[in-house]
Amino acid sequence: MYRKTLVVILSLLLVISGFAIAGMARESYLPKDELVVPIGLEDQDWGFGELTPGTPGGQITYAATSLPKTFNSMVASETSSSDVTDNLMAGLTDISPSTGRLVPALAKSWDISDDKKTYTFHLREGQKFSDGEPLTADDVVFSFKQLAFNKKVEADMRDLLTIDGELPEVEKVDKYTVKFTTPAVFGPFIRTVGGVMIYPKHKLEGISAEEFNSAWGQDVAKENPESIVGAGPFRLKEFVPEQKVVLERNPYYYMRGPNGVQLPYLEEYVVLKVEDTDAQALKFQTHETDVYAPAASKIPFLLKNEEEEGWNVMVLKGPRGAPAGTDFLTFNWDTKREALAEVFQKKNFRRAVSHAIDRESIIENVFNGLAVTQDSPMSKLSPYYNEEAGEAFPEEYNLDKARSMLDELGLEDSNGDGVRELPNGDKLSFTILTNKGNQQRVDIGNIIASDLKDIGMDVKFNPIEFNSLVQQLLGGEYESVIIGLIGDPIEPNSGNNVWTSKGSLHMWHLDASENPVEWEKRVDELFNEGLKQIGVDNRRPYYDEWQMIAAEEVPLIYTADQVFLYAAEDFVRNTERFSPLGSFLGHAEFVWVED
Numbered sequence: 261m262y263r264k265t266l267v268v269i270l271s272l273l274l275v276i277s278g279f280a281i282a283g284m285a286r287e288s289y290l291p292k293d294e295l296v297v298p299i300g301l302e303d304q305d306w307g308f309g310e311l312t313p314g315t316p317g318g319q320i321t322y323a324a325t326s327l328p329k330t331f332n333s334m335v336a337s338e339t340s341s342s343d344v345t346d347n348l349m350a351g352l353t354d355i356s357p358s359t360g361r362l363v364p365a366l367a368k369s370w371d372i373s374d375d376k377k378t379y380t381f382h383l384r385e386g387q388k389f390s391d392g393e394p395l396t397a398d399d400v401v402f403s404f405k406q407l408a409f410n411k412k413v414e415a416d417m418r419d420l421l422t423i424d425g426e427l428p429e430v431e432k433v434d435k436y437t438v439k440f441t442t443p444a445v446f447g448p449f450i451r452t453v454g455g456v457m458i459y460p461k462h463k464l465e466g467i468s469a470e471e472f473n474s475a476w477g478q479d480v481a482k483e484n485p486e487s488i489v490g491a492g493p494f495r496l497k498e499f500v501p502e503q504k505v506v507l508e509r510n511p512y513y514y515m516r517g518p519n520g521v522q523l524p525y526l527e528e529y530v531v532l533k534v535e536d537t538d539a540q541a542l543k544f545q546t547h548e549t550d551v552y553a554p555a556a557s558k559i560p561f562l563l564k565n566e567e568e569e570g571w572n573v574m575v576l577k578g579p580r581g582a583p584a585g586t587d588f589l590t591f592n593w594d595t596k597r598e599a600l601a602e603v604f605q606k607k608n609f610r611r612a613v614s615h616a617i618d619r620e621s622i623i624e625n626v627f628n629g630l631a632v633t634q635d636s637p638m639s640k641l642s643p644y645y646n647e648e649a650g651e652a653f654p655e656e657y658n659l660d661k662a663r664s665m666l667d668e669l670g671l672e673d674s675n676g677d678g679v680r681e682l683p684n685g686d687k688l689s690f691t692i693l694t695n696k697g698n699q700q701r702v703d704i705g706n707i708i709a710s711d712l713k714d715i716g717m718d719v720k721f722n723p724i725e726f727n728s729l730v731q732q733l734l735g736g737e738y739e740s741v742i743i744g745l746i747g748d749p750i751e752p753n754s755g756n757n758v759w760t761s762k763g764s765l766h767m768w769h770l771d772a773s774e775n776p777v778e779w780e781k782r783v784d785e786l787f788n789e790g791l792k793q794i795g796v797d798n799r800r801p802y803y804d805e806w807q808m809i810a811a812e813e814v815p816l817i818y819t820a821d822q823v824f825l826y827a828a829e830d831f832v833r834n835t836e837r838f839s840p841l842g843s844f845l846g847h848a849e850f851v852w853v854e855d
Contacts, residue, residue: 286316286317286509286527288522289511289512291384291385291386291387291514292385292386293386293387293514294384294514295364295365295368295384295515295516296515296518297515297516297517297518298518299312299313299314299517299834300313300518301518304359304361305362305363306356306361306363307356307837308356308837310836310837311837313518313519313521314519314521314525314850314851314852315525315854316522316527316852317525318525318527318852319527319528319529319853320526320529320530320550320551320832320851321529321550322530322532323532323533323543323544323549324340324343324531324533325535325537325539325540325695325697325698326338326340326533326695326697327340327499327501327504327505327531328340328341328345328481328499328505329727329730330345330476331344331348331476331477331478331488331496331499332476333345333348333349333457333490334413334415335413335414335415335472335473337734337764337765338727338730339746340726340727343531344505347494347507347845347848348390348488348490348492348495348496349457349458349491349492350365350457350490351365351366351453351455351456352366352367352370352400352453352458353367353450353451353454355451355748357841357842357847358837359841360748360749360750360841366384366458366514367382367383367384368384370382370450375445377441377442377444377446378442379439379440379442379449380433382436382437383395383396383437383438384436384514387491387514388491388512389460389490389491389512390491390512391463391489393460396436397432398432398435398461399458399459399461400458401431401438402461402464402465403456403458403461404430407459407472408456409421409427409430413472414473415456416757416764416765417452417455419757419760420452420455420754421452422756423446423788423792424443424788426443428440428449429441444791444792445792445793446791447792447794447795447798447799448751448753448791451748451751452753457490458491459490460489463489476488478499481496485497485498485499491514493510493523494507494508494509494510494528494848494849495507495509495510502533503532504530504533505531506528506530507528507530507531508527508528509526509527509528510524523849523850524848524849524850524851525850525851525853526849526853532549536696536699537555537699537700538699541555544827545561547829550828551826551827551844552826552827552828553826553843554826554827555700555822556626556629556630556700556822556825557626557628559575559825560628562827563575570829570830570831571827572827572829572832573826573827574824574826574827574835574838575825576824576839576840577630579640579641580641581823581824581839581840582639582641582823582824583632583634583639583821584641584746584841585745585749585840586634586637586744586816586818586821587634587742587743587744587818588634588745588816588817588818588819589613589617589741589742590740590741590817591604591610591740592604592736592738592740592767592768592770594736594769594770594771595690595736595739599682599683599686600686600688600690602683603671603682604768607812607813609669609671610813610815610817611654611665611814612661612665612669612715613662613712613817614653614654614655614814615657615661615662615665616659616662616714616715617657617817618657618711619657619819619820620657622707622819623820626703626704626707626820627820627822630823631821631822632820632821633655633818633820634820634821635649635650635651635653635818636649636807636810636811637758637759637806637807638752638755639840641749641840641841642751642752643750643796644751644799644800646807649804649807649810650807650811652812653810653814659711659714659715662715663715666715666716671716673716678716679717680716687718688718689717689719689720690718691721692721692722692739692741692742693733693739693740693741694724694729694741694742695723695724695725695729696724698726701723701742701743702723704742704819708721708742709721729741729743734764734767736770749841752799753787753790753791759787759806759810761776761781761784768815779812779813786802786803786805787806789802790803790806826838831853831854832851833852834850835851
């Protein structure tokens with residue numbers, strides 16, 4: 261389900277596909293306090309009434325342009341890793357991929373004190389990790405105290421669980437009970453705490469923070485996959501670098517369907533490495549893969565051949581199909597070219613750039629009309645989306661306005677060579693990066709580079725491999741980038757690690773932790789105070805103001821993103837609730853294949 265996406269991470273945009281294999285005898289070990297998922301039953305939280313209880317067995321394969329950099333969920337900052345690790349691990353609570361609502365996970369229930377500062381979680385008795393060892397309160401306390409709350413551990417979730425500059429206290433009550441005490445009222449605590457995956461103390465006890473940050477890397481996954489242990493629906497079976505990842509069902513998983521079958525239904529799923537999104541498309545079209553998140557340009561072919569090829573093509577254009585993540589252009593305020601950095605820091609430079617981007621051209625030429633413009637860090641799927649802030653975002657395509665704003669900043673073409681100069685006399689030139697495996701981003705980058713040249717900028721566009729892009733981005737070794745973010749589209753605190761000045765993905769101003777500008781200080785305050793409120797109506801004013809600041813200051817210049825598009829082989833069952841909230845990866849334990 262959601263798991264790691266409770267925290268915002270860098271989005272690669274992947275595609276999926278596969279084939280069925282016959283069912284086989286299965287080992288199953290359910291805990292005493294098993295979770296029976298209401299598949300095929302009406303339930304407001306899960307929203308699985310349209311699904312069908314399945315039969316065990318089968319395999320699904322999907323294609324990805326990048327494989328995991330790490331198999332350590334807590335330190336993963338990119339979807340190439342988390343799309344795999346999310347199905348290896350589990351947290352105390354989770355989010356239904358159908359409704360976005362809170363549901364139980366490793367904790368079967370919880371209690372909240374009258375002062376709303378103490379949360380007591382009751383674990384499932386008898387549940388185990390994927391290696392068959394018991395999962396108890398000791399593992400939960402270890403995962404928080406020694407790992408997630410250790411400031412030397414590279415854990416994004418720590419940002420999301422900090423309030424008033426402090427972290428919650430966590431203690432073991434008994435073997436199956438854990439208590440958290442927050443320093444202040446923490447409105448979304450139960451939802452947020454589920455984003456910390458529970459790690460096996462028996463495998464990692466005594467490990468240093470530095471060792472943990474590099475633990476469960478590619479070498480370990482290749483040579484000793486069984487040493488990577490979690491409590492999610494799958495466990496790692498095989499990793500072949502630059503070729504594939506194979507996940508097999510976890511026989512100790514704590515869920516079953518109403519027909520008595522332990523989840524996941526699938527025996528395994530495979531991630532194949534391919535060169536680019538065109539190769540992903542070909543894999544699906546030749547029935548080498550089962551499920552696929554197509555680019556909009558591929559939809560006409562898929563729809564035309566849907567019946568003949570035995571595909572199920574999903575196009576959601578309405579509110580349910582609104583993008584869950586964001587795609588944008590941003591500039592590095594801390595680039596080593598000081599004169600360029602000073603320009604990037606000017607609000608009206610960024611607003612001028614936004615007015616120079618032809619988003620309608622992007623929608624028609626890149627997305628075949630199957631996209632919408634983006635104007636806010638909050639998805640329109642969320643009750644926290646601020647329509648007024650969306651209207652304030654500088655979305656209008658107006659080259660004359662963009663040129664005038666640059667002139668007012670003193671960025672003029674004094675020698676008539678077609679390129680404006682910086683205040684120090686250097687040319688206004690910079691390089692935009694993006695990930696080369698994503699053809700849509702490459703096409704968007706070409707349009708933006710052309711648009712910016714039209715207003716006097718010397719722009720070089722350089723698509724590079726995704727994991728290299730992430731390394732440069734997080735290291736501040738870039739000038740400009742087109743990238744995307746994906747997280748919990750419902751909960752605004754999911755963006756804490758991006759928007760607060762100390763956030764690990766505060767990519768436009770990585771030095772803000774030491775020297776935030778005034779509006780960044782205000783956003784810090786808004787996120788902190790917003791956490792202290794309970795209920796959407798009480799929290800909304802804080803996140804409304806944040807979105808207005810984002811629209812005014814435009815540190816992230818939003819472009820456009822496609823509506824929800826997906827395709828699957830007809831024999832793949834339980835795809836009815838696929839949406840931006842969750843497609844195959846979000847529903848992996850509930851999907852089954854028909855013989």
